[in-house]
Amino acid sequence: MQTLVKKIAITGGTHGNELTGVYLVNKFKANPNLVKRGTFETLVMHTNVKAIEKCTRYIERDLNRAFSLKDLADPEKYSYEDLLAKEINAELGPKGSADPKVDFIVDLHTTTSNMGISIIIDNDNTLTWQLAAYLKEREPKVKIFTWKGDTGDAAFVHSIAPNGFAIEVGAVPQGVLRADIFLETEKLIYHILDFFEKLNTKQLEELVGTVETYDYLELFDFPRDPEGNITGMVHPDLQGKDFMALQYGDPFFLTFEGETIRYEKAEESFAVFINEAAYYEKGFALCLCKKKSVKIPTMP
Amino acid sequence: MQTLVKKIAITGGTHGNELTGVYLVNKFKANPNLVKRGTFETLVMHTNVKAIEKCTRYIERDLNRAFSLKDLADPEKYSYEDLLAKEINAELGPKGSADPKVDFIVDLHTTTSNMGISIIIDNDNTLTWQLAAYLKEREPKVKIFTWKGDTGDAAFVHSIAPNGFAIEVGAVPQGVLRADIFLETEKLIYHILDFFEKLNTKQLEELVGTVETYDYLELFDFPRDPEGNITGMVHPDLQGKDFMALQYGDPFFLTFEGETIRYEKAEESFAVFINEAAYYEKGFALCLCKKKSVKIPTMP
Numbered sequence: 001m002q003t004l005v006k007k008i009a010i011t012g013g014t015h016g017n018e019l020t021g022v023y024l025v026n027k028f029k030a031n032p033n034l035v036k037r038g039t040f041e042t043l044v045m046h047t048n049v050k051a052i053e054k055c056t057r058y059i060e061r062d063l064n065r066a067f068s069l070k071d072l073a074d075p076e077k078y079s080y081e082d083l084l085a086k087e088i089n090a091e092l093g094p095k096g097s098a099d100p101k102v103d104f105i106v107d108l109h110t111t112t113s114n115m116g117i118s119i120i121i122d123n124d125n126t127l128t129w130q131l132a133a134y135l136k137e138r139e140p141k142v143k144i145f146t147w148k149g150d151t152g153d154a155a156f157v158h159s160i161a162p163n164g165f166a167i168e169v170g171a172v173p174q175g176v177l178r179a180d181i182f183l184e185t186e187k188l189i190y191h192i193l194d195f196f197e198k199l200n201t202k203q204l205e206e207l208v209g210t211v212e213t214y215d216y217l218e219l220f221d222f223p224r225d226p227e228g229n230i231t232g233m234v235h236p237d238l239q240g241k242d243f244m245a246l247q248y249g250d251p252f253f254l255t256f257e258g259e260t261i262r263y264e265k266a267e268e269s270f271a272v273f274i275n276e277a278a279y280y281e282k283g284f285a286l287c288l289c290k291k292k293s294v295k296i297p298t299m300p
Numbered sequence: 301m302q303t304l305v306k307k308i309a310i311t312g313g314t315h316g317n318e319l320t321g322v323y324l325v326n327k328f329k330a331n332p333n334l335v336k337r338g339t340f341e342t343l344v345m346h347t348n349v350k351a352i353e354k355c356t357r358y359i360e361r362d363l364n365r366a367f368s369l370k371d372l373a374d375p376e377k378y379s380y381e382d383l384l385a386k387e388i389n390a391e392l393g394p395k396g397s398a399d400p401k402v403d404f405i406v407d408l409h410t411t412t413s414n415m416g417i418s419i420i421i422d423n424d425n426t427l428t429w430q431l432a433a434y435l436k437e438r439e440p441k442v443k444i445f446t447w448k449g450d451t452g453d454a455a456f457v458h459s460i461a462p463n464g465f466a467i468e469v470g471a472v473p474q475g476v477l478r479a480d481i482f483l484e485t486e487k488l489i490y491h492i493l494d495f496f497e498k499l500n501t502k503q504l505e506e507l508v509g510t511v512e513t514y515d516y517l518e519l520f521d522f523p524r525d526p527e528g529n530i531t532g533m534v535h536p537d538l539q540g541k542d543f544m545a546l547q548y549g550d551p552f553f554l555t556f557e558g559e560t561i562r563y564e565k566a567e568e569s570f571a572v573f574i575n576e577a578a579y580y581e582k583g584f585a586l587c588l589c590k591k592k593s594v595k596i597p598t599m600p
Contacts, residue, residue: 023530027556055581056356112473173412173473175577179533179554230323233479254479256327277475281355 005127005196007041008104009092010189014064014157015278016051017174020182021108024189037193039200043102047088047157050080055175057278064107064166068155069096093160104131105158106192108185111170112277113286114240117184118143120166121213122154126297127163133207133296134195135188142188143243145272145289148216171240174277210293214243214270219284223253223261231255234275234285242272246288253285305427305496307341308404309392310489314364314457315578316351317474320482321408324489337493339500343402347388347457350380355475357578364407364466368455369396393460404431405458406492408485411470412577413586414540417484418443420466421513422454426597427463433507433596434495435488442488443543445572445589448516471540474577510593514543514570519584523553523561531555534575534585542572546588553585 010028012021028035028044035042046052048063059080066085071077072095089095092102119132119142136142158164169185172178198204223232232255246263253261273279274286310328312321328335328344335342346352348363359380366385371377372395389395392402419432419442436442458464469485472478498504523532532555546563553561573579574586
């Protein structure tokens with residue numbers, strides 16, 4: 001690969017109650033040598049300081065849905081997170097620029113779903129996919145999930161840079177630090193730094209072949225009554241089973257009255273983000289996806 | 301036992317982001333027959349509606365610390381939860397009255413700690429302990445924890461009534477419904493209703509002997525720097541090990557720099573509320589307790 005990387009950003013606290021990213025950024029700020037490499041600059045930052053202080057996901061709106069080009073250009077958007085997104089875009093972007101301030105963003109998240117250690121990708125860029133494949137080679141348990149969900153126009157923090165993704169690790173409650181999850185995320189960050197150092201010093205062998213991914217199919221809501229109230233829960237047999245195959249007839253939801261609602265699609269699929277706390281208000285209980293083997297993009 | 305019970309209360313949503321209680325109260329309101337018994341009245345209520353709407357623990361202060369006699373009588377206490385506590389006290393109490401409006405309160409909670417299905421008791425009253433022993437006989441996995449923690453004067457919701465306790469079930473994240481935990485809590489409530497029905501119809505045999513409890517010893521904070529910032533996490537070997545024995549030298553915390561801090565007391569103890577999200581701001585990482593076998597109080 002020809003690409004050279006001059007600056008990357010490690011961002012945490014985009015959701016202020018996802019503590020792993022918050023405290024990893026603290027650690028790297030206190031020990032900058034941990035993320036310093038010879039051939040590029042590493043910026044570490046808390047993206048939503050006010051939400052971190054309040055230990056809440058956001059103040060007025062989800063910051064990690066506020067980075068569409070449309071919203072960033074819209075002067076009518078002036079909630080706390082809209083203004084914050086414009087600020088961050090000025091600092092790390094601007095998004096879509098031919099000469100952005102950072103080449104790559106990794107945004108650190110956690111989830112109450114049992115996602116293990118996963119990477120959420122929403123672009124087709126070679127460098128992003130080469131890195132994802134590199135990580136999966138080193139840590140085979142890493143799952144790659146391609147998101148085409150509720151955002152439409154890519155609106156995540158990491159979309160500001162030409163390349164990037166979110167690391168999404170769980171299960172961990174909001175407002176809780178789990179040492180195992182902290183350590184897994186930290187290890188992945190060091191692999192990412194190694195990747196860019198190898199890339200810049202021409203020691204990286206471009207990966208060819210395929211990589212296993214879970215591709216977004218559809219968001220699936222809880223059962224609800226006509227007023228919109230939830231009438232059931234994720235079925236106990238499905239709880240915690242992120243990335244496992246769902247077949248026709250498998251238990252899906254359990255109503256409060258004790259009735260089992262079953263998975264009724266003919267095709268096998270895989271559920272992820274099962275019972276994520278933050279998605280109750282967004283109106284979905286889980287996301288269905290398809291397992292695929294995709295060709296790793298290589299440089300032309 | 302001679303006692304007759306005229307009215308009990310099942311309360312949920314004292315912490316608005318602990319969804320099991322919120323949705324069980326919804327279920328019982330929609331199906332009052334489930335909690336209706338012949339010899340006493342059952343009131344079901346959401347205690348903190350505004351916190352439930354916002355899916356947050358509280359609006360201004362922890363409602364479940366607002367029921368001390370001192371605070372209830374203090375006209376200077378007028379935060380949202382202070383006023384709410386006074387309202388609830390008028391509806392269910394008043395606390396300390398010779399003729400309170402309800403005889404027993406069970407307040408429904410969940411925790412991010414791996415507490416299984418446990419009962420938190422902070423009084424020595426015969427009826428409360430008879431019921432606790434009755435539940436443990438029917439569901440041996442129920443743990444009884446006696447709290448003499450951060451509250452001093454009993455300040456919990458259930459302290460309004462002459463008898464009562466909190467059900468505390470976990471691990472479940474804040475803002476999440478888990479079907480297994482919902483079902484376990486519901487089953488315990490039906491046992492409680494059976495107990496009072498048997499009591500009132502003289503079909504209850506008074507329990508004698510002893511019951512296993514975990515008694516409060518001390519609250520234990522995270523390691524912190526001089527500015528009060530957390531410098532470590534619950535050790536991965538301790539995470540999720542609520543109610544298991546801790547011996548001298550066992551791993552206790554893991555600092556962000558990777559150093560293990562060990563349990564250094566000579567005496568064995570047992571940790572509970574390990575890594576509960578809501579207790580970070582209260583300044584404790586866990587509660588140490590002592591396992592005991594206590595004589596079940598009987599009627600004089």
